[in-house]
Amino acid sequence: MSAFDPVTVILLVPLVTAAILALISDYHWGARLNVAATFVAFVSACFLFAARPEPGDYIVIDDLNIVFIVLSTFVGFTTSIFSASYIAHEVEAGKLTPTHLRFYHAMYQVLMFAMNLALIANNIGLMWVAIEIATLTTVMMVGIYRTHEALEAAWKYFILGSVGIGLALFGTILVYMAARPVVGEGSDGMVWTVLAGQAQHFDPALLNLAFVFLLLGYGTKVGLAPLHAWLPDAHAEGPTPISAVLSGLLLNVALYALLRFKILLAANPAAIAPGPLMVALGLLSLTFAAYMLYRRRDIKRLFAYSSIEHMGIIVFAFGMGGPLANFAGLLHMTMHSLTKSAIFFSVGHVSQVKGTQKISDIGGLTVTHPWLGWGLVVGVVAIAGLPPLGIFTSEFLLVTSTFARQPLLAIPLVAGILVALGALFLRLGNVAFGEPRGPVAPAKASYVPMFLHLALVLTAGIYLPAPMVAWFQSVAKLLG
Template sequence: MGWIWMLLVIPVATGLIAWRIKNSNICEKFQVAGAFLMLLVGITLAVHVLTGSPITGANGLVYVDALGAFNLSLIVLVGFTSSVYSVGYMRHELRKDAITGRHFRQYYLWFHLFLATMLAVSVVNNLGLLWVGIELTTLVSALLVAFYRKGTALEAAWKYLIMGSVGIAFALLGIIFIYISGIGVFGEHPGALNWTALSAASERLNPQWIMIAFIFVLVGFGTKAGLAPMHFWLPDAHSQAPSPISAVLSGVLLNTALYGIFRVFIIANTTLQGKADDFLILFGLFSIGITVPFILVQHDLKRMLAYSSVEHIGIITLGVGIGGAIGLYGALLHMFNHSMAKSLLFFSAGNINQKYHSKRIDRISGVLNVLPVTGPIFLIAAFAITGAPPFNVFISEFTIMLGGFQGGRIGVTVSFLLLVVMIFAGMIYYTIKMVFGEPPAKMEKKEINGWSTAALFIPLVVVVVFGLYVPPFFTDVIHQVSQVLQGGNR
């Protein structure tokens, strides 16, 4: 339990102390140190769970199994990488007077509190507290979406809050229905909403109420995850937020909302005898398909990446819906691969936006010449996120397709393949236009900042290495998480 409390306290303390440090150089280095400590504690906790057994405490309110350990590992990894990237990014914004010193410090306060809320979601056992944690992620991240306080940013934050609030209300109703489904089993016991109790008694829950509850939770948390057709807030929010925040939103916030869905899915799929799979396949495939026209006619770089996030959340959901050992392995591997590749893309896009002072694709050209490090990495990241070999996303997408064919989901898998090909064509077309060509006249050939350039190499290594070789220890981790999704207790 000590590791869990440390994990939750560190980002809160880091944000509060960084907020009070007046010297910008000390502030940014302190927050990196705090994020690194959070990374060490998070990985230590995850290793303890994955090599031992789930952790339970606080009278059953806290619970970390393989699924929770996997999600919190992604949060601390992307969080640390984004904290490093933030140093260069926010230093440039401060130097160009895009923000004030007070806003600079507030950024680090809200950034680390945002990480704390997502970590809290990953360690709670009670579904009511899980709902509270996801609601807190909305409230804190909305402040970061509106960070620049411009009209478009405020509008995006308002849309995010409205749609997030509607979605979270649906999720709350779903959790209430879960409680009702177990009244005949638990009575009015205070632990009736604990996930461990519900999953153990899932075969005895009322199937009619569980069916209704799962639909409400899927729509509610699916709104936060960016599943279509509840995704409309996502392109605005991700495009208006600072680039390191976009990386966290896309890389781990969407996963955290999916985590909430999967917790309920595990219960529902047992109660409904496997019938919950079809809902995930439907929403997953629809989310992939709806992004195609928006990517093919896109004019804004960060909005294109945001629609790509809708696609990949759909792919993860589809993989879990396909199920089986291969489908689940591919889906969970894709959660990790997408987090790394999309973080790399948003970091690269942030460097490009700051260099060109624009997010419009038609105003960006010659990136390969102007940014000698960011340009090639951006090109690699674009090929990676679209599922091109030999990068990591190709491996997980291919595995999901293999699971689909072996599971007899031929029509679904062929549709998935065709949609992915169209998205590949659109994104690579725009990427080539930006990377090659003549750069604007008199633009200096120089990277924006050493910190923001160095941060690119952390996810880059994963994107390349995991496309060629998935380490055996990581395969074992995926198998343990798959057991949880199939109703096991690891």
């Protein structure tokens, strides 16, 4: 049994690789090792489907996190392939030095470790620490270009992220306080499986207050509307692989933490329903981001705002609750993660070729760079929620179930989605079609990660395999 333990591999491989990467000065080898390590983590994550370890004090593998672990390691793997071709260009352009890259690769692995730990952790304190580490590493990577903009973005992210993390800790402490009279003192009071089993006996008032802090704290990391200010800057100024990981994974991890606590509240009949709070924040984020999309002039900022919009939709879905909306939320999380990272893969290469992130300086991509251009077109069509791609399925499910239950809430939801669709297509028209603008040098890009993601999203939109559906349904039930 102890010969091969996927959980240990998922956690240890990134840590050991990070240490090795910090010592390797040749960035070509660093990039290859980075790819290899993320691949090993992904393969061992797949083994979790076959055999799950029993939940312990620190580690739990259950229906909720198993797919997120696999998704997270998968996107980590594809992003590392993209990253390898991306950084090669950055070195040629003189934007990054090999020393920076040593640091960058090591941090990439630490980030993978922290996200895997946050997903696997059964202890809410450990989960908090893991999310803090993930925040710190991304802050350092956002600031890696050392330009004024990058440092400002990193600083803003740092301060807002720290405040969010602080509020989340306060919420975590309150959960422990609520659990203590029932579960008893000591480490049991923070073990999630223990908490979930006994949540119905907790003091509801304390639990309510805890959830408010957790929602604000982890909500900052998710990028929900009044607390989102760090997100566009961090996405726009950091290296694009980090934008892909931030949007595709880190937002999901923070949301996952929130879901864990939502289950605790759902198990306690006397506690407030977390739904209305999440619905309100979700709709606010969706509407706000949808209108903000029109004012963007920077292509990475555009898609950062689109991430806020989609996080709003997902939080709205979980706030609505019920089997159908939860199903839609989970599917949307998965699809958004795949689509948005694919878009950033394309955008990363595009902005390298064009030497700018300004939308007005990019044009005619489908003519000059057909692969990148059409990849971007498919990605944007997917993210805007058009059939037959995966996001259409989840949005359709969400909209129909909302119409059936709360028709009034469906109106702002549909309005937000449509407004965002208009903005995205407007910008896509400028960028992908029309007169070519900017340099037309061929891109040295790796197209595999981008099209792999898009193919998965397309497949999910046309046909969702039965085991996937069964899994989504069982988790949707768990979420209440």
